[in-house]
Amino acid sequence: MTGADANCDNGAHPKCLIIACGALAKEIVYLQRHLGIPKEALTLQCVPAEYHNTPQKITPAVEAILKERRDEFDTVLVGYGDCGTGGALDEVLKKYDAERLRGAHCYEFFAGSALFEEITDAEIGSFFLTDYLVKFFDRLVIQGLGLDRYPHLRDIYFSNYKQVVYLAQVEDAALKERAQSAAHQLGLEFVYKYVGYGDLTEAMRLVNVGAGHSYARSEGHQSPPCDDGIYHVRG
Amino acid sequence: MSDNENIILKDLNDDDLVEQMKDDLYDGMAAEVFEGTQILLDRGWDANLILSDALVEGMRIVGIDFRDGILFVPEVLQCAGAMKGGMGLLRPILAASGEKASTGKYVIGTVKGDIHDIGKNLVGMMLEGAGFEVIDLGINNPLENYLEAIDEHKPDILGMSALLTTTMPYMGVVIEELDKRGILKDLPVMVGGAPLNQEFADAINAHTYGRDAALSAELAKTIMGKNS
C-alpha cells in the first residue's frame, strides 16, 4: 500500500493531529515517511518525554493541546499508552473524541501484548529499553532516577531486576552496543529483541486512511507487516 | 534546606537538635540523623518520642514536599535511607522495652505482576514509626501469598500496593476473594500506589485508600481506633 492510494476519494486529505510523547517523535516521523502520509495530512505535536517520571503531568499537557487545536483536525491520535495516568488520560480523550495507542505503555505497544506478557511471565524482573531510551539513557534513566547524584541508589531501584530487555525499533549495531552497556551499568543481564514499531504502525496506517477509520475500533491485534515489509526496515 | 556545615549536634539543646534532625533528614544526611538519634538516646529520651518527634515528623514533611513536587523520588529515597539509619538504632530498644507493636499488625505487599516497591517500603516504614508490627511480603504477590500471610500472622490490616495500570485490577481480585472466603468483613484492606485514586479504591471495595505514607499511617491508626 502506498500513501497516495490510501487517501480519501475526494482528493482532500483528512487532517490528523498526533499528540505524542516525545519518546515517539522520531518513530512517528519515520512512519509518516514510510507509509507515504503526506505532510499536509498530519501534524505532530509532542509532550516532553520526561513527563514519564511524573505521569500526573501527562493528562493536563495533552488536554491543553486538545483544547487549543482539536477543532482544526478531523481526527486526533494520541501517542501514549495509559502511561500511569490511571485512566485519567482516557477520560479526557473521550471528551475530545480522540484515540490513544492501545496498551499500558510503549513497551507493550512496541512489543505487542502477547510478546510483552511472554517476556514478563518468563522473567518478572525485566527492565525494558526502546531505541529512544537507549539514545537518551543518561538523561532519562541515569539522571531521571538521580543515579548521577546518588549512584548508590542503583541497587535500591534495581534490586528486584534481573535483566534489561532491549525492544529495538531498528536494527542498529551501535545502538545495541549502547543498550548492552546500559544493562552493564545497571548491573543487569542483557536481552535483545528486535520488534520494530508494533502497534504504532497500525495506528499510523489508519491515520493515513483517514477519518472514519477508527484505530480504537480496529481489530486490536498486531498489524500484519506492510507489503513493503515495514517490520524489516533497517536502521 | 539547611546550611549546617558548622553545626555541632551535641552542642544543641533538645528542641534545636530535634529541629536540626528534621532538617538533616530532609537533606538525606544519614550519618547526622544517626548521630542525632544517638545523642537524644544518651540524653535519656524515650525511643518512642525520638521516633515520632524527630524521624516520623521529619519524614512527614518530606512526604508533603514530595506530593507538592518540591522533592523527587531520588531525594525521597535519600531521606528514607537517613530515617532507616535512625530507626535501626531505635528498633532494638523499642523491642527490648516491650513497647513495640502496640498499634497493631499490618501485612503489606506489592501485587502480582508488579515489582515497584519504593512507595510500599515507605509506607511500611511510616507504619513502623506509628508502632505497627509490619510484615512485608515484598513484591509480585499472588493471592495465595496474601492468604497464607493472613493465616499465619492474623493481621489487623492488609495493605496492597500497585504502580502499574495493568496490575491495579489485581487488588480487586484479591479483595473479592477475601470477601468470598468471609475474611473481608473482619480485615480492613488498604490500597495505594501512584495511579490509584479514591474512586478506584471504592470501585474495588477497598476499606481505605492511602494517598501517601504519612497519611496512610494516620489512617491505619484510625482504623485501629488509635487516633483522636
Ligand code: B12
Ligand atoms: C521509580 C520508578 C521505577 C523504578 C522502580 C524501583 C522500585 N524498586 O520500585 C524502576 C526504574 C526500576 C521502574 C521500572 C518500571 N517501571 Co516504573 N516508575 C517509577 C516512577 C518514576 C516512580 C514510582 C515511585 O517509586 N514513586 C515514589 C513513591 C514514594 O511513590 P508511590 O509509589 O506512589 O507511593 C506512595 C503512594 O502511592 C502510597 N502508596 C504506595 N503503595 C501503597 C500501599 C498502601 C497499602 C498504601 C496505604 C499506600 C501506598 O504511599 C507511597 C508513599 O508516599 C513511576 C512514575 C510515577 N511517578 O509514578 C514509574 C511508573 C510507575 N513505571 C512505569 C513503568 C512502565 C515501568 C516499567 C515497565 C518500565 C521499564 N522500562 O521496564 C518497569 C516495571 C517492571 C515491573 N514488572 O514492575 C510506568 C507505569 C505505566 C502504566 N501504564 O502503569 C510509570 C507510571 C512511568 C510512566 N509514566 O511510564 N520504575
